[in-house]
Amino acid sequence: MIEIEGLHKTFHRGTADEVALFRDFSLRVESGEFVTIIGSNGAGKSTLLNLIAGSIPPDAGRIVVNGRDVGKMPEHRRSAFISRVFQNPALGTSPSLTIEENLSLAVNKGRPFGLGFARDRRRREHFKERLASLGLGLENKLDIKVGVLSGGQRQALALLMATEVSPSLLLLDEHTAALDPKTAGIIMEMTKKLVEEHRITTLMVTHNMKNALDYGNRLVMLHQGSVVVDIGGDAKRGLTVAKLMELFGEGSALSDRMVFAEFSEV
């Protein structure tokens, strides 16, 4: 469970560029919930993930993950139980290491550095099984360097690494946005499978309204640092893109990219 209470964040305070983004922001996410997050440009979607992951500090407020107040915890310690997959596939994997070495690092996450598992035969079999479940043939490429993989293959590997040690929380920051539509679809299905299998509490930021509606069991829309829509359960299942546009659209709380994607046939 994640409890965010009284969160405040202002950038460039006291200057002409001041952005008072979060003012007493609160959000509660139950264990196992898969929340899709959409919203206008600059609404604070990525900043929210940055604050939760510890990439940037809040000015005030509490962030509690599974009962643990992570407010003062540095990012590298949070990463032991908060996993993140970014838009850029290059950010989740190490190009100069092999697939097996990358997965070994994921197993060792939060522990002292070591690649010892790379030589463990049982571990190798486990990696092969997980890679085979992706259906991309990566199980036969354990020894190749990740730098030669395609963006989609790297993102699939990043997802596997992010869920290798079942995290308390998975943060997905537009993780399919840089992929072609077909690969993006494969990665989304893979995401759903992994999240459901491991019952991982997940926050997914997306500009793709269809994905926001099709995946997850709750949809949150942010606008100027506030939650303007919060729909879960049956109400979310009955929601359509048109309805969402009609209710909250006119572009105001939707990003330019979302509105554009909705009206252009991609």
Ligand SMILES: Nc1ncnc2c1ncn2[C@@H]1O[C@H](COP(=O)(O)OP(=O)(O)OP(=O)(O)O)[C@@H](O)[C@H]1O
């Ligand atoms: N490190 C930073 N320094 C200064 N301002 C920042 C920083 N990070 C975010 N901001 C500002 O905070 C606001 C929210 O940015 P954020 O990237 O969280 O929005 P977003 O909802 O993810 O937007 P988009 O959909 O356009 O990616 C913006 O006005 C942005 O300029």
